[in-house]
Amino acid sequence: MADETQQADELPGADEALGWAGSKLDEIGGSAVGRVEGILVDAEGGDPKWLLVRMGRFGHHTALPFSHAVGGIGRVWAPYDRDMVRQAPRIDAGQPLPRERELELCAFYGIGEDAGRGAEIAGRPEGAITAQPTPPRG
Numbered sequence: 001m002a003d004e005t006q007q008a009d010e011l012p013g014a015d016e017a018l019g020w021a022g023s024k025l026d027e028i029g030g031s032a033v034g035r036v037e038g039i040l041v042d043a044e045g046g047d048p049k050w051l052l053v054r055m056g057r058f059g060h061h062t063a064l065p066f067s068h069a070v071g072g073i074g075r076v077w078a079p080y081d082r083d084m085v086r087q088a089p090r091i092d093a094g095q096p097l098p099r100e101r102e103l104e105l106c107a108f109y110g111i112g113e114d115a116g117r118g119a120e121i122a123g124r125p126e127g128a129i130t131a132q133p134t135p136p137r138g
Contacts, residue, residue, distance in 0.1 A: 011067055014041055014134060017048040020071045025053050025064070027082045034059070034085070036076050039066060040097060040131040042120070049117055049131050050105070051076065052093060055086055062088040063097070065109055065117065080109075096132040099124050 017039045025034045033055070040050035040063060050063035064085065070077045078085065089104050091097065097105075099121055106118040113122040121130040 011048070012071065014039065014046060014048050016071075017051075017066065018134060020051070020069075020076050023071065023074055023076045025051070025069075025085075026075055026077050027085060028077075028079050029081065031082055033078070033082050034062075037061070037093060039134050041134050043096065043129045043132050048134075050097075050102075052091075052133065053085070054093070060090045061093040063091055063105055064088070065105075065111065067116070068109070094133050096129040099126060099128045099130045102130045 020036045021038050023036045024032050025036055027033045034053045036051050037054050038052040039048045040052060041047060042049050048066045051066055051069055053062050053064050054060075055062060062085070064078055064080075068079055088108055089101070091101065091105075102121055103113065103118065106112070106116075111118045113119060124130055
């Protein structure tokens with residue numbers, strides 16, 4: 001298993017991740033699931049943590065772990081099937097995520113409080129803002 005620190009170093013930065021905004025989100029089988037509308041970054045460090053995804057043309061918004069996605073030209077791929085992504089907890093676009101909501105997203109995607117993003121925020125105070133949207137590039 002690869003060292004998580006090394007994997008984090010290989011992830012795109014916030015500027016590159018913001019370039020994914022407007023891209024179609026495809027599920028593991030290749031079918032379109034939604035559209036990437038932006039990213040949510042760690043409130044303390046500013047590193048990308050979640051993709052903000054709109055489900056359908058007029059659908060709800062959810063977040064997908066940034067570290068689980070791979071970007072390409074006009075597309076982003078996620079290792080989840082369509083039904084799973086559509087059942088993910090809903091979030092309010094443009095709003096920061098409090099610790100409890102982010103832990104709910106982590107749990108949905110199988111990220112426990114003992115590893116990865118779950119461990120990063122588990123020790124932060126209740127009610128603390130742990131992730132916040134980044135405005136689109138202008």
